[in-house]
Amino acid sequence: MTENNTPSLPEVYRSVKIPQVQSFWRKMWAYVGPGYLVSVGYMDPGNWATDIAGGSRFGYSLLSVILLSNIMAVLLQALCVRLAVATKKDLAQACRAYFNKYVNYFLWFLCEIAIIACDLAELLGSAIALQLLFKIPLVYGVLITSLDVIVLLWLQNKGFRYIEALIISLVAVVGICFGLEIYFSQPQFGAVLKGFIPSVQILQNPEMLYIAIGILGATVMPHNLYLHSSIVQTRDWKNPKEALKFATLDSTIALSFALFINSAILIVSAATFHFSGHQQVAEIQTAHHLLSPLLGVGFASLLFGLALLASGQSSTLTATLAGQIVMEGFLNLKIKAWLRRLITRLLAILPALFVILSFGEKSTSSLLILSQVILSLQLPFAVIPLVLFTSNKKFMGEFVNPLWLKILSWTIALIIIALNLWLLGLVFKPK
Secondary structure: OOOOOOOOOOOOOOOOOOOOOOHHHHHHHHHHHHHHHHHHHOHHHHHHHHHHHHHHHHOOOOHHHHHHHHHHHHHHHHHHHHHHHOOOOOOOHHHHHOOOOOHHHHHHHHHHHHHHHHHHHHHHHHHHHHHHHOOHHHHHHHHOOOOOOHHHHHHHHHHOOOOHHHHHHHHHHHHHHHHHHHHHHHHHHHHHHHHOOOOOOOHHOOOHHHHHHHHHHHHOOHHHHHHHHHHHHHHHOHHHHHHHHHHHHHHHHHHHHHHHHHHOOOOOHHHHHHOOOOOOOOOOHHHHHHHHHHOOOOHHHHHHHHHHHHHHHHHHHHHHHHHHHHHHHHHHHOOOOHHHHHHHHHHHHHHHHHHHHOOHHHHHHHHHHHHHHHHHOHHHHHHHHHHHHHHOHHHHHHHHOOOOHEEEEEEHHHHHHHHHHHHHHOOOOOO
16 A cells, blocks of 8 residues: 555645534534535436436336435445545545556546546536527537636635535525426325335336436446545544544535435426326426426426526536546646646537537437446446445544444445446347
């Protein structure tokens, strides 16, 4: 195991002071932020594509998948906090310290693919929102959304709390919009609650399983594990146990909002489309156009577009940040922040432009769902190192996972691997 003493995101490392007082709420406020940056990855446009498709085709049945995915997410993000507090490293740095260079290059390559897939979904989601709201062609929309690199650099120079404030504001916009959409769609809440109970039917129906694993990939995102283990270290804590408690509480509360929003998208899709005979609605554009006529509310589609734009812009900001963390952590590259972010952004922009120009704008929804399945397939390669490190006494010291957490963590990792193998079997099954 090699040592690396370079802090994660050095420009903002330990930049947020923690008040040395007894007040629970003052300390909690100081730790609030990183969890919300992570949570936007759990409600990004990739989630919209899978949630809309799942709700329109199968009603409320896949709500159980969203719930189980969110429970997994809460535990995995708590492990990220534990890793950061115990080792002062993010997940990418821990991999570089623990594995040989060939394993690291392999993991870095897979992680870059995951970030490109994630960023692709977020760029397309933002571009689709700009098209729906302002009639801007998708190609120009993709280019406009790339300007987040400039916004991120400007905000980070002012202080990391400004980035967090922007993200929390965008999350609030999404939450308010979908709270209103649920009110307009008037779902049957008895059927909604039943949808949160797991069903064997999901495993028996290949199409349902495909979307279910897409939801898993859209909910538990590989890049979020790298992101969270880094941005937790923006806090200048003095007491590691206190940091573990408050940072875990921050991410758990933030992911509860993500659960509400993900569930709301599927509930609105099911209530509006599935039970009105529009069971083939899978495209974000189609959902936008049908919402107002079917609900009889003139501005329902406008709220949908506004929420999509807020979701896309918030998640593309955090994906760009994750790209920087991964490149620095795995490769230890020492290049300027703007150039790192430009490279990360170009890796997503170029595939997005290629697909739109080559296959047309109607290809975007299929691409969104495919990107989430790709993310799901990449997930074990981030989850297994995370569980491995946090279960290692030599690596973690007193913060090593207790036995019950080791069992639960490895169980989740094995479930993710089993679901992905199942999906591969379905994809490559002889016709």
